[in-house]
Amino acid sequence: MAKANQMSEMGTRDEMLKQIQGYQTNQARVNSGIGRLTQMDTSAITPLMVANVTRQLANESARLAQLADSIDSTIALTTHTRTQARRLHVTDIPAGPMSIVLAFSDLTTVGRFKSTARHFRNALRPIIRNIRLRRAIECAGVWAVVRFDDQLSHGDVMKAMWVMEExxxxxxxxxxxxLRLSExxxxxxxxxxxxxxxxxxxASKADFLALPRFCAQWMLVGRNVVLRRRTxxxxxxxxxxxxxxxIRIIHNQPGFAITLNPPLPHPNRPIHPFSQHPFQQHAKPHDPPVCQRIGWDDVVGLVxxxxxxWRAFSSASSMLKRLMLNYRVMVGDGISHSPIVAVDRSVCGGYLDRIVTQSPHTPLDECSHVTAYEAVDGACV
Incomplete structure (x- = not known):
């Protein structure tokens, strides 16, 4: 279609040039004739001839004036249009106003902007990468925690923006x-x-949304968290x-699979001291309880x-935190568990009882993090 339009425009231009050349040829003949006519003895020209030439000169003069006006208007309009197009080219619009438009536009609108025209799309790309994505990271609460590679393609930048804003x-x-605890x-x-x-x-938004939010997010950043010994x-x-x-963790092997939303209490323990297991009662759909069976071997490491x-954890994030803490204990990195002691939950006005019955996601006083799990033997930590 574009090629056909281009061919049509070229044909129109050639026809106009042909007409101009014909006009210039006739105009040269007229100018030459007028020159010779003015040098003739007017007494030899009959009044009828003078009247005929005068009438045609008047008619042609009027048509020439119209032609001149048309040519001048065409030139002026074309020059004005080109000037306006250059002034209003989207690449000349400052990033500030464009960023304001993008800041208040949803992803669908941004996508429509991008599909409008190539020059519009090219103008939006640096604004999306440098302004909109940065704003999305700030709003997501991960500024100075997560960043995206500067070499990402524009398609990946759009995906990153969606992941942050979703x-x-x-x-x-x-x-x-x-991530802050891992650091x-x-x-x-x-x-x-x-x-x-x-x-x-x-691979797609559907794949991302098919998983609990925390798990989908951690798949993007987890490889950066390395379990490394002092050696x-x-x-x-x-x-x-x-x-x-x-879903597997640490190693892509069957034994390292985790179970989302495991059945609680465990079938071997049909009677639970609570009417509903606290992990289920306070479950977060985007960060659900999980179960795993990863242990430690002094020679091999994590096995x-x-x-x-098995161990059931109050959430996937709680499991990751506990894995990191246990790892530091096992490799002798200066972290140790407090000794386990039996206590009366009713002491201190029932303070300990409230700790056990409150949400397992609520940190204790002056604590920055909390983890909770239940082992197969019934131990709760």
């Missing part, structure tokens, strides 16, 4: 909280960088893997243990 303000609070424990440096490979973890030996990363309908040696 859950609204503070939508990354659990992921950010877990405190020496497992990563903030901000962690999400690269092109990480963005391919979720430099690595025991893997705290990465989540998607394997068919299974998969028996199917009956």
């Amino acid at each position: 859950e609204g303000e503070a939508g990354w609070v659990e992921a950010a909280d877990t 405190h424990l020496g497992c990563c440096q903030l901000p962690v960088t999400v690269g092109a490979g990480d963005m391919q973890t979720h 430099g030996q690595q025991d893997g990363t705290l990465q989540l893997f998607r394997h068919n309908h299974e 998969a243990v028996g199917a009956h040696d």
Whole structure:
């Protein structure tokens, strides 16, 4: 279609040039004749001839005036249009006004802007990358915690913006909280960088939304959290893997699979002291309870243990925090567990009882983090 339009425009231009050349030829003949006519003896010209030439000169003079006006108008209009097009070219619009438009536009509107024209799309790209994505990161609560690689393609930048904006303000609070603890424990440096490979973890929005929000987010950043001993030996990363309908952690192996929303209480313990298990009562759909069976071997490190040696955690983020804390204890990194003691839950006006019955996601006084799990033997920590 574009080629056909171009050919049509070229044909019109050639026809106009042909007409101009014909006019210029005739105009040259007229000018030459007028020159000779003015040099003739007027007494030799009859009145009829004079009247005929005078009438035609008047008619042609009027038509020439109209032609001159048409040509002048065409030139003026064309010059004005080009000037206006140059002045209003979208690439000349300052980033400030454009960023305001984008800031108050949803992703669908931004997509429509991009599809309008190539020059519009090219003008929007740096604004989206440098302004809109940065604002989305701030609103998600992960500024100085998560950043995106500067080399991401524009398609990945749009995906990153959607990932950050999908859950609204503070939508990354659990992921950010877990990353901050991992830095405190020496497992990563903030901000962690999400690269092109990480963005391919979720092939589509549907894949991202099919998982609980925290799990989908952690799949983008988990590889940056490294379990490393003082000697430099690595025991893997705290990465989540998607394997068919299974989610695995640390190693993409069957024994490292985790179970989302496991049945509680465990079938071997049909009677539970609570009418409803607190993990279920206070479950967060975007960060649900999980179950895993990962243990420690002094030689090998992190290993998969028996199917009956499981631990259920109040949330996926709680599991990751506990894994990091336990790892530091096991490698002798200056962290240790307090000794387990039996206490009366009714002491101190029932303070301990309230701790047990309140939401397992509520940190204790002056604590920045909280983890909670229940082991197969009934131990709750």
